[in-house]
Amino acid sequence: MTPEELGRLIRQTLLSASTEGDIAISEEDVPVEIVVERPRVREHGDWSTNVAMRLGKKAGMNPRELAELLAARIREEDGIAAAEVAGPGFLNFRLDAASAGELARTILEAGTTYGSNDALAGQKINLEFVSANPTGPVHLGGARWAAVGDALARLLEASGADVTREYYFNDHGAQIDRFSASLLARSRGQQPPEDGYGGLYITEIADSVRAVEAAAGRPDPATLDDAEALEVYRREGVAIMFEEIKARLADFRVAFDVYFHEDSLHESGAVNRAIDALRDRGVIFENDGALWLRSTDFGDDKDRVLIKSDGEPAYLSGDVAYYLDKRERGADTAIYLLGADHHGYVGRMMAVCAALGDTPGVNMQIIIGQLVDLVKDGVAVRMSKRAGNVVTQEDLVDAVGVDAARYAMVRVSADTKLIIDLDILTQNTNDNPVYYVQYAHARTCSVARNAAEHGVSKEAGFHPELLDHPADKELLGALAQFPALVAQAASLREAHRVARYLESLASTYHGWYSQCRVTPRAGEEVTDAHVARLWLNDAVSQVLTNGLGLLGVTAPDRM
Template sequence: MTPEELSLAIENSLNEALAEGQLELVEGADRPQVKVERPKNRDHGDWATNIALQLSKKVGKNPREVATILSERIQQIDGVTKVDIAGPGFLNIVLDAAAAGELAKTIVEAGKSFGTTTELEGKTINLEFVSANPTGPIHLGGTRWAAVGDSLARVLEASGANVVREYYFNDHGGQIDRFARSLLARAKNEAAPEDGYGGEYITDIANRVLEANPGALESEDPQEAFRAAGVEFMFGDIKKSLHEFGVDFDVYFHENSLFENGKVEELLEKLKESENLYFKDGAWWLKSTDFGDDKDRVVIKSDGNAAYIAGDIAYFQDKTKRPENPADLAIYMLGADHHGYVARLKAAAAALGDDPDMVEVMIGQMVNLVKDGKPVRMSKRAGTVVTMEDLVDIVGVDAARYSLTRYSVDSNIDIDLDVLTKQSNENPVFYVQYAHARTCAVARNAATAGVERTAFDASLLDSDADSELLAVLGQYPNAVKEATNFREPHRVARYLETLAGAYHRWYGNSRVAPQGEEEVSDLHRTRLWLNDATRQVLANGLGLVGVTAPEKM
């Protein structure tokens, strides 16, 4: 029995209690949704629900009285062995072995769809992440967003959303000018500008510009020649690095297009009619303090020109008004120095007449590499920062993606290169991938021994190891749901580590292939179902974090 099936059965029990008058909602009260979860202490049962606590005030009864009414009905559900009332009104539910074991068959038959939902079906989510300026290779912060952003996109898609992965290509402003001056100086064999960029990649890009356009230095506007070609080469390198990291985007949006096609100017006139803007000291101001900003922001300067935030507003409007895939929700994944943007972007939505909740902003913290107990501070290629290529060269794509995704984005993280290069259980990605490889090895050995998934007797899955593994497998849909609702794909990675641990323990206690002269039995066949169910969930979960599921290691 899956947690969803049990929740539905309890929901039906509640409906019956309401229909028969045992429980009556007070006027105006809404009915809470039934949810089940695993108790922290497995001795308390297979599943628990706090529906009695949620209902008590809504039906005018104390929680234990509600729990008593519901427990008598839940006890009648097929597959439920026992229902206990704990504490102020928690319901702890024990399933019989057959009901619990059915989950293995359910997972295998569901295959890749196990854990997916239609909760976000019909909703288009624009997910903007990485968006590194095309002035150098992607640094570790951008690498973290690449891993987390792509994983979040996969999680949202698993919940039914139509996700548009978007890269905001910043090709407008002072940083691009500094990049162009740096390339030009390098081509002339001059020192880099004081505010310019260093590193071997500048030499590489400058040489490529000259190779493509040998007359660039003698052109009418050399800086523009190096800017245009240099940005194109640099962005091509960024795209290539991301693709090799397993990350591709549906939309590459050029910031410059907002200014070239007149969208910003057109928007400025429209914004003057918004109640969220006001005129003061010759300028137009956005009431961003209404949304938590520390001060209101100028949108139209006193000279009539657009302030930087005008581009942000125009960009949000573009996302939500496109002919194809207009966003119902826009999620921005920004760096640690962008806290102020949360209020500004919500205020921008309000200024356009949209719901501020159409905007979500995720702020990511810093990443540090550690080797031999000391921080790794510099890249030879980039000159000042460690890049995506540096990390991948040392540990590989899978370890890099997994290690960056398994932490909450709210936390600063230290990536220990010594751990990630180990082929041992100390390395979390190895631990999880090895569990998947082990399930494949078990299946191969079973096939050699003549064990097939022909018979299935769920009641045979009655050992403690079986119960523990089934319990963890049952938590996968909720892990995906929480990762979706909280925008936290690290919950899937952490779940996989728990599942890997349960499987490794089960493996040590449960033989799938017969030993010696032992004949193949239904116990062996049923255990193969459970082994293969674990393989499926490991593969599904690894897919959501963008990491391969190897069959051999």
């Protein structure tokens, strides 16, 4: 019996007691989902709920009295070994071994779908992440968003949402001018402008642009006048840089459904349409020759310029148009993953959301991530050999591999500064969290192979009641929490919860492994208990696979 099944049993018991007149509560007052959790003190039982305390007043009863009534009814149900009342009205349950053990069969029958749920079914979510400017390689902050954003997308999909992964391609503005000027300077053997971009990659791209032009039979752009040359380097250089970014992200197991070009907002008239939409809602005004959004009416600390006095659109106007475009494309919720330097951006964007008639925090959600520092030998790593002034995603992957890089980026809450210790991530020890979890999976596979060699096979049948050792029960309880964990992580937009769960599960599994045998000792016969524990071993293997998959990390069968 899973905690979800127990929750449904409790709900049905409440409804039956109401129908039979034992409690005065309406069906509308009974939650659709009854929350069932592991008690903090394991001696209190396998599962616990506070539903009696939540509903006691509505039922016209003392919470403890309501809990006693429910306990008496639920004790009679199959699979319930005990139902007890504690404190002011907690309901604690113990499952019989067969009922608890059946979870192993449930997991293996569900396979890769175990943990999936429909909590977000019917929701269309646009998830924008990374969106690094096409002026240089993806740095560590962008790599963090690549790992976190992709894991979040997988979680949202596992919870039933229809997710569009989107990359905002910033090909409009001064940073592109500086990038083009840097390429031109390098191609002429000069230093980039003071506010330009440095690093070996600038020389590489400048050379690639010249090669492209030569292959097409066009003149060397370095020999053209500045205006013509800059246009060539803008067109070809940005394209080359962006293709490299996409290739590096693909190597990092990150792909996007949409690459949205900022330029298209201005070329298509989307910015003007967005201004008109705000004007129709009466939330803009003119002052000093500029057009302003009355954003203070929606919680912002000051009103914001939309169209400057020279007639040029301010940066915010593109943001308005972009959000409106996402909604017009069908997104119920637009989630933005932004770096720490965008913290002051939240208030104005939420004001935009409200000004357009939407609900901040619902239709628009913004997640701000903190910085990433890389440490080796106790010293911060500051410079990349190729990028010059930053450490890149490519540098990290070269040092530790994709699995360790992705896992390290995800396992800490995004709103916390992340310090990655290369010395730990390159160790094959339990101090390395990704190694610890992957090793647990590899151990499950080794156990299964060893079991086969000793004639232990799931084909012999499954006797879940034999999973009666305390370590069996502890491991089954850990496995049972995975579906709720996935739903919670998706709802809270916190992918790191999956990593922490996997580390806890790995620890529980390693403890179980040291106490319970899947294969017989020398001279012993294969028993039904060995077979039952093979089922449990393989269930752990499946959950570890599913959890690592949500993080975009592989589950090796040998290490």
